[in-house]
Amino acid sequence: MNDFTYHAPTSLDEALAALRGGGDGAKLIAGGHSLLPVMKLNLASPTDLVSLAGVPGLGDIADGGDSVTVGAMCRHAQVAGSAVVQARIPALAAMADGIGDAQVRNAGTIGGSVAHNDPAADYPAACVALGATIVTDRREIHSDDFFQGMFATALADDEVVTAVRFPVPARAAYAKFANPASKYAVAGVMVADGPAGVRVAVTGASGDGVFRVAEMEAALGASFSGEAVAGVAVSSDGMLSDTAAGADYRAHLVTVMAKRAVEACG
Amino acid sequence: MPTVTMTVNGMERSGNVEGRTLLVEFLREHLGLTGTHVGCDTSQCGACVVHVNGTSVKSCTSLAAQADGAEVTTIEGLANGSDLHPMQEAFREHHGLQCGFCTPGMVMSAVDLANQNSDPSEHEVREWLEGNLCRCTGYHNIVKAVQAGAKAMGGGS
Ligand SMILES: Cc1cc2nc3c(=O)[nH]c(=O)nc-3n(C[C@H](O)[C@H](O)[C@H](O)COP(=O)(O)OP(=O)(O)OC[C@H]3O[C@@H](n4cnc5c(N)ncnc54)[C@H](O)[C@@H]3O)c2cc1C
Ligand code: FES
Ligand code: FES
Numbered sequence: 044m045n046d047f048t049y050h051a052p053t054s055l056d057e058a059l060a061a062l063r064g065g066g067d068g069a070k071l072i073a074g075g076h077s078l079l080p081v082m083k084l085n086l087a088s089p090t091d092l093v094s095l096a097g098v099p100g101l102g103d104i105a106d107g108g109d110s111v112t113v114g115a116m117c118r119h120a121q122v123a124g125s126a127v128v129q130a131r132i133p134a135l136a137a138m139a140d141g142i143g144d145a146q147v148r149n150a151g152t153i154g155g156s157v158a159h160n161d162p163a164a165d166y167p168a169a170c171v172a173l174g175a176t177i178v179t180d181r182r183e184i185h186s187d188d189f190f191q192g193m194f195a196t197a198l199a200d201d202e203v204v205t206a207v208r209f210p211v212p213a214r215a216a217y218a219k220f221a222n223p224a225s226k227y228a229v230a231g232v233m234v235a236d237g238p239a240g241v242r243v244a245v246t247g248a249s250g251d252g253v254f255r256v257a258e259m260e261a262a263l264g265a266s267f268s269g270e271a272v273a274g275v276a277v278s279s280d281g282m283l284s285d286t287a288a289g290a291d292y293r294a295h296l297v298t299v300m301a302k303r304a305v306e307a308c309g
Numbered sequence: 310m311p312t313v314t315m316t317v318n319g320m321e322r323s324g325n326v327e328g329r330t331l332l333v334e335f336l337r338e339h340l341g342l343t344g345t346h347v348g349c350d351t352s353q354c355g356a357c358v359v360h361v362n363g364t365s366v367k368s369c370t371s372l373a374a375q376a377d378g379a380e381v382t383t384i385e386g387l388a389n390g391s392d393l394h395p396m397q398e399a400f401r402e403h404h405g406l407q408c409g410f411c412t413p414g415m416v417m418s419a420v421d422l423a424n425q426n427s428d429p430s431e432h433e434v435r436e437w438l439e440g441n442l443c444r445c446t447g448y449h450n451i452v453k454a455v456q457a458g459a460k461a462m463g464g465g466s
Contacts, residue, residue, distance in 0.1 A: 044329045045329065046327050046328055046329045047328045047329060048328055049311065049328040049372065049374040051374070051377065072372075072375075075370060075371060075372065075375065076352065076370055079352075079370050079371075079372070080351060080352055080370065082329075083350070083351070092328065092372075094374075094375065096375065120364075143439075143440065144355070144439035144440025144441075145365065145418065145421070145422070145437050145439065145440060146355065146358055146365050146366050146367045146418065146440050147352070147367075147440065149364045149365060149366050149421075150366050150367070150370070150371070224353065225353070226439070
């Protein structure tokens, strides 16, 4: 890993100033559980790392009635264990509880996860299915516009995610076929029946990152049952193929996970 | 070089580090606390687990700078003089180790679980140890040790 200058700002303004002062080579660090592994491989070599740990106001979970807002620095374990999330969006708490392992959940954050947009990460599917809004230091971005393909998002280089706001659905569930070693999704499907209708979002499967399955959403709109999606096949075009699963198998898993998620909605 | 200061096993320790110095490097190479092991350096094996402000984390995937000002506990900080910590005692009693390489991380992870759950089921222990790999024991006796150690701790460390 190449060396860098570490910054520990104590306000959002200071963090933004440090990001801008560091120029092209400056990056934020939250839990570091995606960034540090990438830096160890020298796939990223920032000149400056700006920690969000000391910035106040990013670690709260708030019940807003028809929505739940999760601060960007909330660790996965905090979301999984939150009484508010468990009561209002239990599918989100369960999803967070299935990320990686206990120590990954003690370090990794929701803000880091959405900003990194790993094609096998769980949060992108939850955000898109639930119709979440990503709140930054300067604007609000709907999930449909935020995630822009593998490791790509709508964020500007010096933009900080401050929170993610999830509309409370009538029902939702997540089903993941996890890589047995890392627990990242080989195929993960979040199904939500919420204010914007039924939405089905898939992670882990496609080389383009999270995507929605319109045909499944239409089928569930007509009849909300596992049977309704069991017959909807997804094309293997553009699916990832690696040691965990080939493209055809991944496409097959999407339908199986979608059926399980719908059935888990009860 | 920046200075970091943290409380390690109850004692304030400082050192000059590079930005990129990992917490595990600071513990092992600067402070000589070599009980914390590095098995993989790729965030997978859990041999490097320590507690930072009371929760278990992988010190190979944390910067020393991220722990500046924190309370850190390593395997060296568990025993009280020559009296083993109840979780260490349980690992000895139940033969929860063979070569011992994974053991510091296993014990630190297990203590974190036991602090939250004084009577974990076999399933809960196995789920919790997802991030701790052991190449020797086959996990069976580790699970027994963690259950016994959690009971012996009785909800406190
Ligand atoms: C062994 C292992 C297993 C894992 N398994 C899973 C899994 O099963 N499912 C899963 O979803 N993930 C998994 N992860 C990833 C983990 O959840 C990461 O912690 C998470 O994806 C990134 O969060 P972080 O806080 O660690 O971000 P960091 O690593 O600190 O940052 C990641 C990126 O986001 C940027 N960033 C961070 N915070 C912000 C912010 N607030 N605003 C703007 N940009 C920001 C950083 O600059 C960086 O580019 C795993 C990781 C490991 C090491
Ligand atoms: S050395 Fe840290 S997880 Fe293996
Ligand atoms: S006892 Fe040898 S690796 Fe676990």
